[in-house]
Amino acid sequence: MSKPLLKVQGLKTYFFLERGVVKAVDGVDFEIKKGEIFGVVGETGCGKSVTALSILRLVQSPPGKIVEGKIIFEGENLLKKSKERMRKIRGTKISMIFQDPHTSLDPVFTVGHQIAEPIELHQVIEQHLISADEVPKKVIEMLKLVKIPDPEHRVVEYPHQFSGGMKQRTMIAMMLSCNPSLLIADEPTTAVDVTIQAQILDLMRELRRKLGTSILIITHNLGVIAEMCDRVAVMYAGNIVEQADIMTLFESPKHPYTRALLAAVPKVGAKKGELESITGMVPSLITPPPGCKFHPRCPHAMDICRKKFPQMIKIGKEHLVSCHLYSGGAKK
Amino acid sequence: MLGKIRGHLGSTRRSPAFRYFKRDIRAKVGLAIVLLVISTAIFADFIAPYSPTEQHLDEAEQGPSWKYLMGTDWAGRDIFSRIVHGTRYALAIGILFVVVTASIGVPLGLLAGYRGGKTDSLIMRMVDATLAMPGLIIALAFVAVFGPGLYNVIIALAITGWAGYARLMRGQALAIKGEVYIEAARAIGEKDRTIVARYVLPNSISPLIVMVTMTLPAAILIASAMSYLGLGVMPPAPEWGAMLLQSTRNLADNPLKSVFPGVAIIVVVLGFNFLGDALRDAFDPRLRE
Amino acid sequence: MYGFIIRRLLLLIPIMLAVSIVVFMLLPLTGDPERQVLLAQGVQDPSVEQLEAVRHQYGYHRPLYIQYIRWMTGYPPADPNENEDAGVMSRGLLRGDLGFSHKFQTPVLDKMLEALPNTLILMAAAFMISLALGLLLGVISALRRKTWVDYTGMGAALFGVSIPNYWQGLMAILIFGIWLGWLPVEGYHGLSYLILPALTLGTAQAGSLARMTRSSMLDVLRQDYIRTARAKGLRERTVIYTHALKNAFIPVATLLFLRLPYLFGGTVVIETVFNWPGMGTLLVKHGMGAAGGMGKDWFIVQGGVLMFLLMAVTANLLCDIAYAYLNPKIRYGEGG
Numbered sequence: 027m028s029k030p031l032l033k034v035q036g037l038k039t040y041f042f043l044e045r046g047v048v049k050a051v052d053g054v055d056f057e058i059k060k061g062e063i064f065g066v067v068g069e070t071g072c073g074k075s076v077t078a079l080s081i082l083r084l085v086q087s088p089p090g091k092i093v094e095g096k097i098i099f100e101g102e103n104l105l106k107k108s109k110e111r112m113r114k115i116r117g118t119k120i121s122m123i124f125q126d127p128h129t130s131l132d133p134v135f136t137v138g139h140q141i142a143e144p145i146e147l148h149q150v151i152e153q154h155l156i157s158a159d160e161v162p163k164k165v166i167e168m169l170k171l172v173k174i175p176d177p178e179h180r181v182v183e184y185p186h187q188f189s190g191g192m193k194q195r196t197m198i199a200m201m202l203s204c205n206p207s208l209l210i211a212d213e214p215t216t217a218v219d220v221t222i223q224a225q226i227l228d229l230m231r232e233l234r235r236k237l238g239t240s241i242l243i244i245t246h247n248l249g250v251i252a253e254m255c256d257r258v259a260v261m262y263a264g265n266i267v268e269q270a271d272i273m274t275l276f277e278s279p280k281h282p283y284t285r286a287l288l289a290a291v292p293k294v295g296a297k298k299g300e301l302e303s304i305t306g307m308v309p310s311l312i313t314p315p316p317g318c319k320f321h322p323r324c325p326h327a328m329d330i331c332r333k334k335f336p337q338m339i340k341i342g343k344e345h346l347v348s349c350h351l352y353s354g355g356a357k358k
Numbered sequence: 359m360l361g362k363i364r365g366h367l368g369s370t371r372r373s374p375a376f377r378y379f380k381r382d383i384r385a386k387v388g389l390a391i392v393l394l395v396i397s398t399a400i401f402a403d404f405i406a407p408y409s410p411t412e413q414h415l416d417e418a419e420q421g422p423s424w425k426y427l428m429g430t431d432w433a434g435r436d437i438f439s440r441i442v443h444g445t446r447y448a449l450a451i452g453i454l455f456v457v458v459t460a461s462i463g464v465p466l467g468l469l470a471g472y473r474g475g476k477t478d479s480l481i482m483r484m485v486d487a488t489l490a491m492p493g494l495i496i497a498l499a500f501v502a503v504f505g506p507g508l509y510n511v512i513i514a515l516a517i518t519g520w521a522g523y524a525r526l527m528r529g530q531a532l533a534i535k536g537e538v539y540i541e542a543a544r545a546i547g548e549k550d551r552t553i554v555a556r557y558v559l560p561n562s563i564s565p566l567i568v569m570v571t572m573t574l575p576a577a578i579l580i581a582s583a584m585s586y587l588g589l590g591v592m593p594p595a596p597e598w599g600a601m602l603l604q605s606t607r608n609l610a611d612n613p614l615k616s617v618f619p620g621v622a623i624i625v626v627v628l629g630f631n632f633l634g635d636a637l638r639d640a641f642d643p644r645l646r647e
Numbered sequence: 648m649y650g651f652i653i654r655r656l657l658l659l660i661p662i663m664l665a666v667s668i669v670v671f672m673l674l675p676l677t678g679d680p681e682r683q684v685l686l687a688q689g690v691q692d693p694s695v696e697q698l699e700a701v702r703h704q705y706g707y708h709r710p711l712y713i714q715y716i717r718w719m720t721g722y723p724p725a726d727p728n729e730n731e732d733a734g735v736m737s738r739g740l741l742r743g744d745l746g747f748s749h750k751f752q753t754p755v756l757d758k759m760l761e762a763l764p765n766t767l768i769l770m771a772a773a774f775m776i777s778l779a780l781g782l783l784l785g786v787i788s789a790l791r792r793k794t795w796v797d798y799t800g801m802g803a804a805l806f807g808v809s810i811p812n813y814w815q816g817l818m819a820i821l822i823f824g825i826w827l828g829w830l831p832v833e834g835y836h837g838l839s840y841l842i843l844p845a846l847t848l849g850t851a852q853a854g855s856l857a858r859m860t861r862s863s864m865l866d867v868l869r870q871d872y873i874r875t876a877r878a879k880g881l882r883e884r885t886v887i888y889t890h891a892l893k894n895a896f897i898p899v900a901t902l903l904f905l906r907l908p909y910l911f912g913g914t915v916v917i918e919t920v921f922n923w924p925g926m927g928t929l930l931v932k933h934g935m936g937a938a939g940g941m942g943k944d945w946f947i948v949q950g951g952v953l954m955f956l957l958m959a960v961t962a963n964l965l966c967d968i969a970y971a972y973l974n975p976k977i978r979y980g981e982g983g
Contacts, residue, residue, distance in 0.1 A: 082878060084874060084877055084878060088793075113880050113881075113882065113883075114880060115880070116877065116878055116879065116880035117878065117879040117880030117881075118880060121878060121879065121880075122878045124871055124874065124875065124878075126871060129870060129871040129872065130871040130872055130874075130875045131872055131875065132872040132875070132876065132890050132894065133872070133894070133975065134893050134894055134897070134973070134974070134975060135890070135893075143876075143879060143881060143885075144879040144880060144881070147879075147880065147881060147882070147885075148880060184975040186975065197875070200875075200879065201878070201879070487662055487665070489905070489908075490905075490908065490959055490960065490962075490963040491908060491956065491959055492908035492909075492911040492912050492955055492956070492959050493908065493912065494909075494911075494912030494913075494915065494916070495911060495912055495915060495930070495952060495955045495956075496669075496952075498915070498930075498931065498935065499673060499935075499948065499952050502673075502934075502935040502937075502943065502948060503673055503676045503677050504676075575809065579809075579811055579812075580912075582811055583811060583812065583813055583916050586811075586813050586814075586916075587813075587916065587919060587931055587937050587938050588937035588938055589931070589935060589937045599811075602813075602814060602817070603938075606817055609817060609820065609821055609825070610821070610825045613821050616814075616817055616818075616821070617818075619814075620810075620811060620814035620817070620818070623811050623814065624806075624809055624810055624811070624814075627809040627810075627811075628805070628806070628809040631805055631808065631809050632805075635805070
C-alpha cells in the first residue's frame with residue numbers, strides 16, 4: 027500500500043466543562059492508507075467518536091476544543107485550514123455517517139432533497155462538475171448504488187417512511203455522493219437490527235471495492251472489526267494502546283487491555299460461566315490515573331505503570347503497543 | 359425496595375438540580391424578591407406609615423415628599439402605604455389562584471393519566487377545549503355576571519386555569535406509570551390510590567413546582583388587568599391594578615402616581631419569573647451541561 | 648390529510664354546542680334578565696308591571712331549554728297570546744341574529760361587524776410585530792448562546808413577559824402621546840393611530856415567542872441531523888436557516904396558535920386602553936359597562952363573547968391543520 031491518506035499526530039481534544047476539563051482524546055496517533063479500512067475499537071467513552079469528529083472538526087465548541095496535534099490529510103494539515111476551506115472538504119473529500127440513522131436524517135425534508143443538497147452545493151455550485159439538471163439523475167443513481175428499491179418513487183419520501191436499514195443506506199448514499207476519499211463511519215451498525223447490520227457492512231465493503239474509498243470505522247464491536255478492517259487501533263481512556271493489522275491483533279494481542287477485550291467476547295462453544303469481564307471501572311477522564319491509565323484494572327500492573335506513561339513502541343511490522351511490559355526499561 | 363425509593367426522594371438537597379439552582383444568579387435574585395414581597399405582605403401594617411384607605415382630602419394629588427414617600431392619590435391616600443398593602447392582594451391572588459386551579463387540575467390530570475382509556479380521552483377533550491379558550495375574556499364575562507371582587511376574580515380565572523395543571527399531571531402520570539417500581543408496588547398489592555399518592559405525586563413534584571412558579575405571576579398579571587378594567591378587585595382596595603384604574607384618569611398631570619403601581623407589579627412578577635426560570639432550568643438536565 | 652381535516656371539523660360540533668350554551672347562559676345567570684334588559688334601556692327602578700311585561704315580551708317566562716332553542720333557531724316563534732314580541736326577540740343565532748342593542752339602537756350583529764375589522768387589523772399588526780421580533784430575538788439568542796447577546800435578548804424577553812400589558816400601553820401613551828406628542832393615542836382615524844396599540848400588543852407577545860423560539864432552536868441545534876448537515880459540508884447559513892429553522896418552527900408554530908387566546912385577551916385590554924373601536928372596547932366598555940362605559944348591554948356581551956370564542960375555536964382548528972401541514976409525519980401516513 028502507498029503513502030498515507032490521513033495521518034493523525036498527537037491529537038488532543040478536550041472538553042472544558044464546569045466540573046473540569048474532560049480529556050476525551052489525549053494524544054492519539056494513527057494513519058490510514060488509500061483504499062484501506064481502518065478500525066478504531068474501544069468501550070463507550072474512550073474517545074473514539076471524538077477522534078472521528080475531530081478529523082472533520084465537528085466537535086461541539088464550546089465546550090469542546092482541539093488543543094493540540096496535527097491532522098494531515100492528502101499532505102495538508104486540516105487543523106490549519108480556514109473554516110470555509112474545511113467546510114468544502116466535508117462531504118467532498120471526507121464525509122461521515124453516524125450511529126443512529128433514525129435521528130441523523132432531517133425529518134422535514136425528503137430523502138431526495140437531503141441527498142441532492144451536497145451534490146448541488148459541491149458539484150454544481152462550487153466545482154462546476156455537473157449541471158443543475160443532472161442532479162435528480164445523480165440522486166437516483168446514488169440511491170441505486172446503495173440498493174434502495176424503486177428509487178424513482180422513494181426519492182420523494184420522507185425519512186420516517188424509510189426503515190432503519192434504508193435510512194442508514196440513505197446516509198451512505200448522501201455521504202458518498204461527491205466521491206470522498208475517506209468515509210468515517212461512527213458505529214454504523216449499532217442502532218440497526220442484526221440482520222440489517224450485515225447488509226450495511228457488505229454494502230460498505232462493496233463500495234470500497236467499487237469506489238476505492240478509504241473507510242475509518244469506529245465501533246465497540248469486535249465482530250465488526252474482524253469482518254471489515256485491514257488494520258485496527260484499540261483505544262482506552264483517550265489513548266491508543268495497541269495498533270496492528272487485523273490478523274496480528276486477533277492472534278497475538280499484546281496489550282493487557284486488548285487481551286481483556288478479546289477475552290470478553292463470548293465464544294461459540296464456551297462453557298457456561300466462562301464469560302469474562304474486565305474488572306474495575308472506566309477511569310475518569312477529568313482526573314485520569316497517573317502513568318498508564320489502565321494500571322488500576324491491569325492484572326500485570328507494575329510500579330512503573332503507576333508513574334510513567336508508556337510510550338508507543340514498535341514490536342512488529344505493523345504492530346505498535348503502548349505498555350511497559352514490552353518496553354526494554356521495564357523489568358518483568 | 360420501597361424504602362429505598364423513599365430514601366431516593368429524600369435526597370434532593372444533594373441532587374445536581376439543587377446544586378445548579380444554588381449557583382444560578384436568577385434563583386438568588388428571584389428568591390430575594392419573593393422573600394421581600396412575602397415579608398412586606400406580612401408586616402405591611404408596620405411598614406406602611408398610614409392606613410391604605412385613610413383619606414387626607416386636603417392633601418390630595420401631591421407628589422412624593424418625606425411625608426408621603428410616593429405622593430397621594432385623588433382622595434389624599436398615601437400611595438406608598440397602598441403599594442405596601444397591595445403586596446397582600448398580589449400574593450393572595452397568586453396563591454389562591456394556584457391552590458384552586460391545582461386542586462382541580464392535579465387530581466383530574468392524575469386520574470386521566472393513571473386510568474387511561476375513556477376517562478383519559480374525556481378529560482383530555484375538556485382540557486384541550488379549555489386551553490383553546492381565551493381565559494381573560496371568559497373571566498371578564500364571569501365577573502360581569504356575578505359581580506367584581508377578589509373571590510370572584512379567582513373563580514373566574516380558575517374556570518380556564520385548571521387545564522394547564524391537568525395536562526401537566528397527566529403527562530407525569532403517564533410517564534411514571536410505566537416505571538418498574540410502580541409495577542412492583544402494584545405487584546405487592548398496593549391500591550391505586552395509594553400508588554398515586556405515594557409514588558406518582560411525589561415524583562411529579564419538580565415539574566409541579568415549576569408550573570406553580572410560572573402560573574402564579576401570570577395570575578397576578580391577569581388579575582391586575584381585570585382590576586384595571588374595573589372588572590376585578592374594586593377601589594378603594596389597595597390593589598395595584600385598581601390603583602392604576604383610578605390614577606390614569608389624570609395620567610398627564612400626575613404620571614408618577616401611575617408609575618409606582620406598575621413598577622410594583624413588574625418587580626413581583628419578575629421575581630417569580632426569575633425563580634420559575636431558574637427552577638425550570640435546574641430540573642431540566644439537558645440544559646445543565 | 649383531508650380525512651384529518653374532516654375529523655377535526657366534526658370535533659367542532661360538540662365544542663360549538665358548548666360555546667353556544669355558555670354564551671346563552673350569560674344572561675339567565677344574572678338571575679333577573681328582565682331587570683338587566685330594562686337597565687340597558689335606561690330604566691333604573693322598574694315597576695313590577697314593567698318587569699312582568701319585559702319577561703313576556705322577551706319570553707323569559709319560558710323554561711330555559713325553550714329559551715335556548717329559540718335563541719339558537721328562532722323556533723318556536725313569538726306567541727302573541729303570551730304577549731311575546733317578535734320585534735325584540737332574536738330570529739335565531741343560526742340565522743345570524745345576535746339580538747338588539749338598546750344602547751346603540753341597532754342589531755348587535757351590525758355593531759359587531761363594524762368593530763370586527765378593526766380588531767382584526769390590530770391583532771394582525773401585533774401578530775406580525777411579535778412574530779418578527781420574537782423569532783429574530785429567539786434565533787439570535789440561541790445562536791449566540793451564553794454570550795451577552797443572549798443574556799440581553801432573554802433579559803428583554805423576560806421583562807416583556809413580566810410587564811403588565813395595559814401599563815405598558817399607559818406608559819406609551821404618556822411618553823409618545825403626551826410628552827413627545829409624536830403619535831395619536833385614542834381611537835382609530837388612520838394608520839398612525841395603529842402604531843402604539845399594535846406595538847404595545849406586539850411586544851408583549853414577542854417576549855414569550857422569543858423565549859419559545861430560543862428553547863426550540865437550542866433543542867434542534869443539538870439534534871443529530873444538524874451534525875449530518877454540517878458533515879455534508881453545507882454552508883452554515885443553510886444549516887441554520889434551512890434545516891434548523893424549519894424544524895424549530897414546528898413547535899413554535901403550534902405554540903403560536905395555542906397562544907392566540909392570550910392575544911385575544913391582550914387585544915381586549917389594549918383596545919380599552921387606547922379606546923380602539925374594536926370588539927374589545929365594544930365588549931368591555933359598551934357591553935360590560937366597565938372602563939368608562941355607562942351601564943351594561945347584555946346582548947353586546949353575548950355577541951362579543953361569542954365572537955371571541957368562535958375566533959378561538961377557529962384559531963385552534965387552523966393550528967391543528969398548520970401543524971399537520973408542517974409535519975410530514977402527520978401529513979403523510981399513519982398519524983393524525
